[in-house]
Amino acid sequence: MEVSILSREIVKPSTLLPAQLVEPLKLNLLDQLTPMSYSPLVLFYPNNNSAQSSSFRNISNRLKWSLSEALSLYYPMAGRVRDNYAIHDFDQGIPYLETHVKGHLSDLLTSSANASVLPKLNDFLPLPTFRRAPDSGPQVAVQLNAFECGGLALGICSSHKTHDGVAGSAFLRSWAAINADHVQNVAHPSFEEGPLTFPPIKSMPRHYASLTEDLWFGRGGEPVMTRRFVFGPESVAELRERVKKKALEKYSTRAEAVSGFLWKSIIHASNSGNPTLFTQSVNLRRLTRPRLAKHSFGNLVLFSDSSYDHHHHGGNEQGARVGELAMLVRKGVSEMDYDYVERLRGEEGSEAIFEYYERQAEIEDGQTDVYNFSCWHGLDLTKTDFGWGPTVWVGLSTSGAGGGGDDDDDAVPYCSNSVVLMEDGRSKDGMEVWLTLEEPVMSALENDVEFLQFASSGSAILPPTCAS
The missing domain is CATH 3.30.559.10 (Chloramphenicol acetyltransferase-like domain)
Structure with a gap:
């Protein structure tokens, strides 16, 4: 089941306020003590022949649009960490890859999981996961994988340096809600409380x-x-x-x-x-x-x-x-x-x-x-609905490896x-x-x-x- 990269680009927030372009967002102390690494998620969606009746190009273009909108709300996700103290450069954006998967989603999901599927999950992800990564890396990276049958695998690598699973899943749900035109389900984040509760140290020993x-x-x-x-x-x-x-x-x-x-x-x-x-x-x-x-x-x-x-x-x-x-x-x-x-x-x-x-x-x-x-x-990850219905399965990755x-x-x-x-x-x-x-x-x-x-x-x- 070969995965071929079709394109790579950077998705940036659709809008940023002037203050967001200038003012860095301080980390909290627990962020500072968390090493940079990426946690993986691969969300699998079958071709339901209705919401996914559009071409892959249309699906991907809408996904990039909604991601850009979500990044405007969750603007630290588009930034970069400096000096283990604050997130800057919110206009840097995040990597977005498109791939073609040779094979059918049903073949993957009906294989023996540990023997056949787990080693392949790394190919659906844009970055190596569960290992030390450069502090200057992006906070999120996305890879949209299209199977020959029209099924999709959305691979997401999320930086543990700046946010935990609760914050990451809120961002994911909000992105999905925007894509599905369910704006009432968008989770509005608070960025000030963490650094106020656990203040960062300017120079971490x-x-x-x-x-x-x-x-x-x-x-x-x-x-x-x-x-x-x-x-x-x-x-x-x-x-x-x-x-x-x-x-x-x-x-x-x-x-x-x-x-x-x-x-x-x-x-x-x-x-x-x-x-x-x-x-x-x-x-x-x-x-x-x-x-x-x-x-x-x-x-x-x-x-x-x-x-x-x-x-x-x-x-x-x-x-x-x-x-x-x-x-x-x-x-x-x-x-x-x-x-x-x-x-x-x-x-x-x-x-x-x-x-x-x-x-x-x-x-x-x-x-x-x-x-x-x-x-x-x-975290209700199986309910993540981009307008294509709920996931058919959510996978992680195998230890120490990853795509890209x-x-x-x-x-x-x-x-x-x-x-x-x-x-x-x-x-x-x-x-x-x-x-x-x-x-x-x-x-x-x-x-x-x-x-x-x-x-x-x-x-x-x-x-x-x-x-x-």
Whole structure:
């Protein structure tokens, strides 16, 4: 399934106010401590023979127009970071590529996902992802891929330097709403609250920049593998029931139950005997007093900590119980509360934020296995409608690779030991899980009989009837 680039151009905001052309937008402190890298999304749309009845040229031209309009509203997305302190040059715009895909979308979606589809996802993206990128790079890059059947794959690389998944998904929804003439669904951003709540430091000490890079990308080691697993509605329901009976008496969320099970399974697969640390991204917007605006721009997340040491639980690392681990997940998130976030705010909060990262680095320097979980299933990415209907599937990319960039994989460290929870395109009650683990751990997990009772990996993304 060859992907051929047809064109490359830069899309700029349709309008900018004079102040936006002159006044830089300060980063917040959490932005400053986040290394530049790109997070991937590939949104797949079948040819529905109505909204996509226009030619590819007309579809692409409208997409560029709506993107230009969205960039006027989200103007920092069109800028460039300078000196790890502020975003400037909002008229620089973002790369926009058009490609032709030799093949049919239905063939891709009915292939065995891990074996056939995941390696191809990188070709649908305009930049390398999950690796260190130059600070001077664009905040977003877009690649529109057209299949021979008229189906589309929209590849988006989004800079984690300037915004998190909440802000990025708001921009994406707004772009889609403009394209579909659903302007009532546009999310209007707030750019001032992040830097006011977590003020930036004019000259960030190099020590902290290096420290956070090591936390994000690691220091090398075993090669890593990315795999996609699907937890169907029945599996999720059974795991939630197990957790409720054993630990969380009233209820358990899908994320808690699946996370607890994944944590247990990874402990078993690694068989290292080390203590493990489970981290989970927490949206800080809802934890400030008063709350930050829902669409506040920037990186406004931190990771909660939950730890498990089998030496304190009977000495058998395979004896971790799903309910016990799910309870630890909930406890870790609950400890990042209003009082904790209050200590991080303002000029005085920088020391507490630095202490947070120092503590993380100290843990990862020791004999502790750390796994980083992110929940994307609440971002409603499958509902992103550009006027072509909802997505048929949303993909990420495999670790350390990507289109449009240098393929010298040895030159850049990869994100590893990461877990992303996504919506299941087949069912609102199921869940997709994207795991990036060291190869020996992944191989053991793929042969774990209990794990495979709940998680499927070798099946097609969609049955043939849903993928045409």
